[in-house]
Amino acid sequence: MTHADDTGGGRQAPEPDDEESSDKGFFGRLFDAFAPSEDEEDDGSPQSRTPPGLLNLRRMRVxxxxxxxxxxxxxxxxxxxxxxxxxxxxxxxxxxxxxxxxxxxxxxxxxxxxxxxxxxxxxxxxxxxxxxxxxxxxxxxxxxxxxxxxxxxxxxxxxxxxxxxxxxxxxxxxxxxxxxxxxGQIEDEHDTEEDKFWTVEQGGSYLAQAKTPLDEFEDEIGMRLVDPEEEEEIDTLGGLVVLLTGRVPTRGEVIPHPAGPEFEVIDADARRLKRLRVRVPDTRDE
Structure with a gap:
């Protein structure tokens, strides 16, 4: 699992102003470095805009x-x-x-x-x-x-x-x-390989990445999941689930498809879906 080390890269770090700043840790100082000061206004310019990822440190909750x-x-x-x-x-x-x-x-x-x-x-x-x-x-x-x-x-x-x-x-x-x-997402040697979008679980259900190409998965299960007029708008399984719900569903939600399959959200955050479990009609538990 990746974590950050607070190293000086061979240079001596400047002396902290007080004990409180020295105890902030790497991520506390990182956020302070990008956060605008009290006398700065965010006018939308690249110089004053806080990077979106760092904004998550304050606006997102556990x-x-x-x-x-x-x-x-x-x-x-x-x-x-x-x-x-x-x-x-x-x-x-x-x-x-x-x-x-x-x-x-x-x-x-x-x-x-x-x-x-x-x-x-x-x-x-x-x-x-x-x-x-x-x-x-x-x-x-x-x-x-x-x-x-x-x-x-x-x-x-x-x-x-x-x-x-x-x-x-x-x-x-x-x-x-x-x-x-x-x-952004951290990939390591234990994560699903880039070209392996899904695996077949015991019982016949699929554990799939949300970024799985929709057309490839449709070929796998032998079923069309979108109407012809929607094919150009929806490219992935995650996009299909968002279309069905009209929002980004949360972990644990089960979303039924009119054609019969069920999509269970296995991994997601407030912004995007990551992994889904798909049960097709002929392999779903009775």
């Missing part, structure tokens, strides 16, 4: 980017070593929240690196998940993402649980989710 609790992959503290290995393998994740009883009683998180160092190279023979747990950050849904990003960078933690007003877990957000709101 609830706008967090995945909902129903999609969180987590493990109970009493999970066995073999079961934990299976969860890491099946999810492809490197960090998993750990809970006691239910996810509303979180204890921390387990990192794949810590697990591998203890049990993957002929290391410790005794297994105790509590010994490997790291702390988590807890954030309210209304917190600006810039505040959480700065806290993550300061505390050197890459995962936060979103806690609602009743103390329950409402969602999860990673530092990568937050950075993507500023610089």
């Amino acid at each position: 609830e706008d980017v967090a995945i909902p609790s129903v999609e969180i992959v987590s493990v109970p503290v009493e999970i066995t070593l073999e079961e934990l290995v299976d969860v890491f393998k099946e999810s492809g994740l490197t960090r998993l929240p750990v809970y006691d009883g239910t996810l509303d009683s979180p204890l921390g998180m387990v990192h794949l690196k810590d697990f591998a160092l203890r049990h993957g190279f002929g290391g410790h023979t005794s297994y105790d998940l509590r010994e490997m747990m790291r702390p988590l950050i807890y954030a309210p849904p209304s917190m600006p993402i810039g505040v959480l990003l700065q806290k993550m960078q300061t505390d050197r933690m890459h995962m936060a649980l979103v806690i609602d007003e009743y103390g329950g877990v409402d969602g999860l957000v990673t530092i990568e989710d937050l950075i993507e709101q500023v610089i």
